[in-house]
Amino acid sequence: MRAFDGDSPGVGPVLQSTPFAQVIAAAIVEDNEDVIVSDRGGYLRVLAPRVCRLSRATVEAATGSPVRFPGELEVIMSSFAGRMRLTEHGAVWWLAGESAPDPLGPPASDAVR
Numbered sequence: 234m235r236a237f238d239g240d241s242p243g244v245g246p247v248l249q250s251t252p253f254a255q256v257i258a259a260a261i262v263e264d265n266e267d268v269i270v271s272d273r274g275g276y277l278r279v280l281a282p283r284v285c286r287l288s289r290a291t292v293e294a295a296t297g298s299p300v301r302f303p304g305e306l307e308v309i310m311s312s313f314a315g316r317m318r319l320t321e322h323g324a325v326w327w328l329a330g331e332s333a334p335d336p337l338g339p340p341a342s343d344a345v346r
Contacts, residue, residue: 246261247279
């Protein structure tokens with residue numbers, strides 16, 4: 234199997250370049266395989282092949298403090314590639330036109346479907 238090279242369809246967030254964004258990008262790398270993080274100076278583009286997951290638990294383990302989902306991620310996320318679902322347990326991005334992957338937990342009332 235060929236490793237994800239960024240030329241294949243990828244999904245994930247575009248994050249404002251902040252210390253918290255660095256934590257989010259590292260958590261996505263931990264939660265997924267074949268992730269590409271491109272530091273573009275003012276923002277970070279994070280791409281994973283087909284599905285990209287972010288667990289709130291992974292972020293909290295990295296920060297050592299509680300993180301609010303929905304809430305804190307959206308403040309630093311300027312954009313994203315693919316479709317997205319956000320719950321209190323985390324976020325998942327997937328390719329448009331494909332079935333939504335299993336959510337990370339019960340959907341929040343304002344989850345995108």
